[in-house]
Amino acid sequence: MDLKVKKEEESDYLTRQVKEDWDNSVYGRSIATRFPSEPNGHLHIGSAYAIHINQSIASSFNGTFHLRFDDTNPLKEDIKYVDSIREDIEWLGLHPPVYFGSDYSERYYEAATTLILNGKAFVCDLTPEEMTVYRGTLTEPGTDSPYRNRSIEENLKIFEQMKNGFYPSSSKVLRAKIDMSSPNMNLRDPIIYRIIHAEHYRTKNDWCIYPMYDFAHPIQDWIEGITHSLCSAEFKDHRPLYEWILSELQAPEPPKQREFGRLNLSGAVTSKRYLRELVEDGYVDGWDDPRLSTLKGLRRRGVTPEGIQRFLNEIGIFRQNTTVDAALLDQCIRQDLEDRALTRMAVLEPLKIIITNYPDQTTEMLELKNNESNEAMGSREVAFSRVLYIEREDFMEVPVAGFHRLSPGKEVRLKGAYFITCEQVVKDPSTGEVTELHCSYDPLTRSGSGFQARKVKSTIHWVSAEHGFAAEIHLYNPLLKDGVILSESDNCWEEIINPESMVVKEAILEPCLKNIRADDKVQFIRHGYFCLDSKYAAEDKPVFNRIVSLKDTWKKGKA
Numbered sequence: 001m002d003l004k005v006k007k008e009e010e011s012d013y014l015t016r017q018v019k020e021d022w023d024n025s026v027y028g029r030s031i032a033t034r035f036p037s038e039p040n041g042h043l044h045i046g047s048a049y050a051i052h053i054n055q056s057i058a059s060s061f062n063g064t065f066h067l068r069f070d071d072t073n074p075l076k077e078d079i080k081y082v083d084s085i086r087e088d089i090e091w092l093g094l095h096p097p098v099y100f101g102s103d104y105s106e107r108y109y110e111a112a113t114t115l116i117l118n119g120k121a122f123v124c125d126l127t128p129e130e131m132t133v134y135r136g137t138l139t140e141p142g143t144d145s146p147y148r149n150r151s152i153e154e155n156l157k158i159f160e161q162m163k164n165g166f167y168p169s170s171s172k173v174l175r176a177k178i179d180m181s182s183p184n185m186n187l188r189d190p191i192i193y194r195i196i197h198a199e200h201y202r203t204k205n206d207w208c209i210y211p212m213y214d215f216a217h218p219i220q221d222w223i224e225g226i227t228h229s230l231c232s233a234e235f236k237d238h239r240p241l242y243e244w245i246l247s248e249l250q251a252p253e254p255p256k257q258r259e260f261g262r263l264n265l266s267g268a269v270t271s272k273r274y275l276r277e278l279v280e281d282g283y284v285d286g287w288d289d290p291r292l293s294t295l296k297g298l299r300r301r302g303v304t305p306e307g308i309q310r311f312l313n314e315i316g317i318f319r320q321n322t323t324v325d326a327a328l329l330d331q332c333i334r335q336d337l338e339d340r341a342l343t344r345m346a347v348l349e350p351l352k353i354i355i356t357n358y359p360d361q362t363t364e365m366l367e368l369k370n371n372e373s374n375e376a377m378g379s380r381e382v383a384f385s386r387v388l389y390i391e392r393e394d395f396m397e398v399p400v401a402g403f404h405r406l407s408p409g410k411e412v413r414l415k416g417a418y419f420i421t422c423e424q425v426v427k428d429p430s431t432g433e434v435t436e437l438h439c440s441y442d443p444l445t446r447s448g449s450g451f452q453a454r455k456v457k458s459t460i461h462w463v464s465a466e467h468g469f470a471a472e473i474h475l476y477n478p479l480l481k482d483g484v485i486l487s488e489s490d491n492c493w494e495e496i497i498n499p500e501s502m503v504v505k506e507a508i509l510e511p512c513l514k515n516i517r518a519d520d521k522v523q524f525i526r527h528g529y530f531c532l533d534s535k536y537a538a539e540d541k542p543v544f545n546r547i548v549s550l551k552d553t554w555k556k557g558k559a
Contacts, residue, residue, distance in 0.1 A: 012316065012317065013317065013319065014053065014057060014228075014230060014258060014260060014317055015057055015060060015317075017228075017258055018031060018057055018060075018061065018227075018228055019061075021227070021228070021256070022061055026227075026253070027227050027253050028253060029225055029227065029253070030061070030062070030063045030064060030227075031057075031058055031061040031062075031063030031064075031227050031228065032058060032063050032064045032065075032066065032224070032225050032226045032227050032228075033054040033055070033057055033058040033063070033064075033065050033066070033226065033227070033228055033229075033230055034054060034065065034066035034067070034068050034099075034221065034224065034226050034229070035047075035050060035051045035054050035055075035065070035066070035067055035068070035089075035096075036068045036069075036070045036101075036217065036220070036231075037067070037068070037069060037070065037085050038069070038070045038071070038073070038076070038077065039069050039071055039077045039078060039079075039081035039082045039085060040073075040076040040077050040078070040081055040272075041081060041272040041275065041276060042081065042084050042085070042088070042275075042287045042294045042295070042296055043084075043085055043088045043089075043294065043295045043296075044270055044272070044275065044292070044293045044294045044295065045263065045265055045268070045270060045293040045295070045298065045308070045329075046262060046263045046264070046265075046270040046293070047088075047295070048092065048295060048308055048312065049263040049312060049315075050230075050231075050232065050260075051089065051092065051094070052309075052312040053230055053260055053317055054230050055094060055096070057228070057230065063227070064096075064097070065094075065096045066096055066097055066098075066099055066224055066226070067085075067086070067089060067094075067096045067097070067098050067099070068098075068099040068100070068101060068220060068224070069082055069085070069098070069099070069100045069101060069102075070101045070213065070216070070217070070220070071100055071101050071102045071200075071201070071202065072101050072102060072108075072210045072211050072212075072213070072216050073196070073210060074196055074198040074199060074200040074201070074210065075196060075198050077200075077201055078201055079201050079202075082201075084287075084296070086098065088295040088296065091295065091299060091305060092295070092305050092308070092309075093305050093309075099220075099224055100202065101216055101220050102200060102202050102203050104216070104219065104220060104223055105203065105206070105207055107219060107223060108193075108211040108215070108216055108219060109163065109209075111215075111219055111245075111249055112159065112174055112192060112193055112211070112215070113156065113159070114248075114249060115176065115177075115192075115248060115249075116152060116155045116156055116159060116174075117152060117156070118248065119152060119177065120176060120177050120178075120248050121155065121174055121175065121176050121177055121192065122145075122147060122148055122149075122150050122155050122174070122175055122177055123147065123150060123154075123155050123158040123159055123162070123172055123173070123174055123175075124145045124147045124148070124172065124173050124174075124175045124189075124191075125147055125171070125172055126145055126146075126147070128170070131145075134180075135180075135185065135188055136180070136185075136188065138185070141180060141181035142180035142181065142188045142189075143180060144180050144189075145175070145189065148177065148189070155174075158172065159174055159193075162174070162193070162195055162208075162209050163207075163208070163209050165197070165208045167195055168195070168197070169195050169196055169197045169198075169208075170194065170195060170196075171195060172195060173191045173193060173194050173195075174191070174192050174193035174194075174209075175189045175190065175191050175192065176189060176190050176192050176215075176241075176244070176245075177189060178190070178241075178244065184237060184240055185237075186214070186237055186238050186240065186241045187240055187241060187244070190212070190214060190241060191212055192211060192212050192214070192215035193209050193210070193211055193212065193215070194209065194210060194212065195208060195209055196208065196209070196210050214238055214241050214242070214245075215245060217229070217242065218242045218243075218245045218246050218251075218254075218255070218257075219245070219249070221255040222246060222249075222251045222254065222255060226255045227253075227255055227256070228255065228256055228258055229242070229255050229256065229257040229258070230257075230258055230259075230260060231257060231258075231259055231260075232259065232260065232261070232262045232321075233259045233260065233261050233262060233319075233320060233321060234262070235257070235259060236259045238257075239257045239259070242257045243257070260317050260318060260319065261317075261318035261319055261320040261321045261322050262318075262321045262322070263315070263318070263322060263324060264321065264322065264323040264324070265293055265323070265324055265326050265329065266323055266324065266325050266326045266327075266478070267326050267478025267479060267480050267482070267484075267498075268292075268293040268326060268478065268479055268480070269292065269293060269479060269480070269486070270293050271486070274486060274491065275287070275292060275293075275294065277491070277493070278292070278493065281493070283493050283497060284479075285535075288300045288535075290302075290474070290476050290502075290533075290545050291476055291479040291501050291502060292479070295308075300533065300534055300535065300545070301476060301531075301545050301546075301547055302521060302529065302530065302531030302545055302546075302547035303333055303547060303548075304333070304336055304337070304521070306336045307329075307332055307333035307335075307336035307337070308332075310332035310333075310335060310336055311328065311329045311332040311333075314328065314332060315328070326478060330548045330549070333529075333547060333548045334529070334548050334550070337521050337523070337529045337547065337548070338373060339371065339373055339374045340371075340374070340521065341371065341521040341522055341523045341529055342370055342371065342377070342516075342520060342521070342522045342523065343368075343369060343370060343371050343372055343522075343523045343525060344509070344510055344512070344513055344522050344523070344524060344525070345368075345382070345415065345461040345462065345463055345509075345510045345524070345525050346461075346463070346471075346473070346507050346508070346509045346510070346513070346524040346525075346527060346530075346544075347389045347390060347391055347461070347462070347463050347468075347507060347508045347509075348391065348473055348505045348507045348524075348527060349391055349392040349393065349505065349507075350389040350390075350391075350392070350463075350507070350508050351389065351390055351391065351392040351394075351395055351434065351436070351437065352387065352388070352389055352435070352436040352437070352465065353387070353388050353389070353390055353420070353436065353437040353438075353439050353462075354386065354387050354436060354437070354438050354439070355386050355387075355388070355420060355439050355440065355441045356423065356438050356439065356440060357440045357441060358385075358386040358441055359386070360386055361386075362385065362386065363383050363384070363385050363464075363466070363467070364383070364384045364385070365381040365382070365383060365384070366381065366382050366383075366384050366416050366417055366446075366447070367379050367380070367381055367382075367416070368380060368381075368382050368415070368416040371523075380512055382416065382464075382510055382511075382512070383464045383466070383467040383510075383511060384417050384464060385464045385465070385466045385467065387464070387465040387466060388414070388462045388463065388464055388465060389462060389463050389464075389465055389468065389508045390406070390414075390460055390461070390462050391460065391461070391526075392434075394406055394412075394458075394460045395407065395422070395434065395437060397425055397434065404457035404458040405458045405460055406420075406422050406437070406439075406458075406460065407422060408422050408423075408425060409421065409422065409423075410422060411456055412456055412457075412458045412459065412460050413445070413447070413456050413458070413459040413460075414459070414460060414461075414462050415447075415459055415460065415461045415462065415525065416447045417446065417447060417462070418441045418442060418443065418445050418446055418447075419441065419442045419445040419456060420439040420440065420441045420442075421439060421440050421441075421442075422437050422438075422439050423438050423439055423440055424437070424438035425437060425438075426438065461525045461526060463508045463509065463510050464510075464511075465508075467510075467511045468508040468509055468510060468511060469508070469509055469511060469513075469514060470506065470507070470508060470509075470541055471506075471507050471508075471509050471513070471541060471542045471543065471544055472504060472505070472506060472507070472536075472541060472542070472543045472544070473504070473505040473506075473507045473530070473543075473544050473546070474502055474503070474504055474505075474533065474543060474544070474545045474546065475502070475503040475504075475505065475546045476501065476502055476545065476546055477498060477500050477501050477502075477503070478498055478501065479497060479498060479501045480496055480497060480498055480501075481496055481497070481498045482498075484496045507544075509544075516532060516542075517532075518531075518532055518534060518537065519531075520532070521547065522544075523550075524544075526550065527546070527549075527550070528546050528547070528548055528549040528550050529546070529547040529548050529550075530544045530545060530546050530547060531544065531545055531547055532544060532545075533545045
C-alpha cells in the first residue's frame with residue numbers, strides 16, 4: 001500500500017475502539033498505553049510513529065503513556081541502547097514514566113509455575129530442529145511432543161532445576177500446552193521460557209531462564225495496568241496467544257491488544273535489522289548518519305521534533321503496513337522551518353566576479369532581512385565589496401532560451417545590492433573553463449534606494465570574497481535508489497544504495513554564519529534549509545547539512 005495523502009476515514013479507527021471501551025466502562029481504571037522498546041538498537045521514524053499513536057491516544061482520554069524496556073534477552077540488550085532510547089524520546093518532547101521488563105522476573109516465574117500447576121505448560125527436551133518438524137506446516141497439523149504428558153510434579157521439578165542452572169543453554173524449554181492442530185501456528189504449544197546463561201545488563205547473573213516476548217508481554221501489560229496494548233500489525237496473529245495467557249492467569253480486566261500498520265518511508269530503511277547491517281558493515285556513518293531514518297540521524301541532519309510531529313499528525317493511523325512518500329516528511333519539515341529559520345547567503349559552486357568600476361579596498365554594509373516571511377526576525381548587515389562569488393550555475397556564456405541570469409552583456413540584480421552587467425569572461429587557457437567574470441555595476445540601483453527606472457528578470461545571491469569563509473556542505477538525497485524493494489532474506493547494499501545519497505560541496509558563506517549555534521536552522525537562499533553538523537563541531541572548517549530542499553515535491557492529491 002503506497003500512501004500519498006492522509007486518509008481521514010482511516011486515521012482514528014484505534015481511537016474509536018478505545019472510546020467504545022471508555023464509553024462502556026470496560027475498565028475501572030484510566031486508559032493506559034505503552035511503547036515497549038527492546039534495548040537492542042536505536043529508534044527510527046517508524047518507532048516515532050508507534051510512540052505517537054500510543055501517546056496521543058492515551059492523551060485523548062487523559063490517560064497515561066508508559067515507556068517500557070522489554071529487556072528479557074540478555075544476549076542482545078545493553079544499557080547504551082536504554083540511554084539512547086530515553087534520550088530520543090525526551091528529544092521528541094515526551095517524559096513518560098519508565099518501566100523495565102526485567103523488574104518482573106519473579107512475576108514471570110510465578111505465572112509460568114501457575115500454568116504448570118494448572119496442566120497448561122510442560123518442559124520439552126526436543127532440539128530446535130526436532131521442534132520445527134513436530135510443529136507441522138501451514139497446511140498440516142503439528143505433532144504432540146513426546147514430553148507433553150510429563151506429570152505436573154516432574155515439570156515443576158525440572159523447571160525449578162532450569163531456574164537453578166542445572167542445564168546448559170537451550171537444552172530445555174518450557175512450552176504452553178494449547179493445541180498442536182491449531183491453524184494459528186502461534187498456538188501450537190509455543191515456547192514461553194528458555195535457558196540462557198549470559199549476564200544481563202541489569203539483573204547480572206540472578207537469572208539463567210528468560211521468558212519469551214509473547215509470554216512476557218501480556219504479563220507486563222497486566223502488571224502496569226495497561227488497558228490497550230497497541231502494536232504493529234505483524235503481531236495480529238499473536239493476539240490469540242496474548243489473550244490465552246491472560247485468560248489462563250485469570251487476569252481481571254485484562255488489557256486488549258489492538259494493531260496498526262507499520263510505517264515505511266520511500267527511499268529509506270526503517271527496519272532495525274537492516275539499519276544494523278548498514279551501520280555494522282560500514283555503508284553509513286554510524287547510527288546518526290543523516291541519511292538514515294533513525295531519530296539520531298534525523299536530529300543530526302537538522303530535523304526538529306516539531307517537524308516530525310507535523311508529519312505524524314498528517315499521516316494519521318494505518319490499518320495495514322504502508323509506505324509513505326518521503327516528500328511528505330520533507331514538506332512537513334519545510335513548513336516547520338519556514339518562519340523560524342535564519343535567511344543567509346551561501347555559494348555552493350563559487351564563480352568569482354570582479355566589479356571593475358566599484359571602488360577598490362571599499363566595504364559597504366548592506367541591510368538584508370533575517371527571514372523573508374517573518375518580519376519579526378529583523379535584519380542583519382552584510383559586507384559588500386569589489387570581488388564577489390556567485391553560483392557558477394547563475395552564469396551561462398551562451399544562454400539557452402529562457403535563461404535570465406548572468407551572461408555576456410546581460411544585467412541582473414545582486415540580492416539586496418546593485419544591478420551588475422557582465423562585461424568580460426576570463427577563462428583558463430589550458431582547459432577553457434570560465435574562472436572569473438568582469439562586471440560593472442550601476443551605483444544608482446542599490447536596493448532600498450527607491451530606484452524603479454528599469455527592471456531585471458533575475459536576482460541572484462552572492463558572497464563577498466574578502467569577508468566570506470569556506471565551509472563544507474553535505475547535500476542529502478534518498479539513501480536507496482528509486483523503486484528499490486528490500487529483500488526479506490538478503491540485500492546487496494552496494495547495488496541498491498543511491499550513489500548520490502550524499503553529495504559534498506565546497507562553499508563560501510556570508511560572514512555572520514561564523515557565529516551560528518548548533519541548534520540554529522538556516523535557509524540558504526535558493527538551496528534549502530541547513531544546520532551545522534554536530535559531528536564536525538570541533539574542526540576548523542564547519543560542515544553544514546542540508547535538512548531539506550526548498551522545492552516542494554509533494555502535493556496533496558498527487559497520484
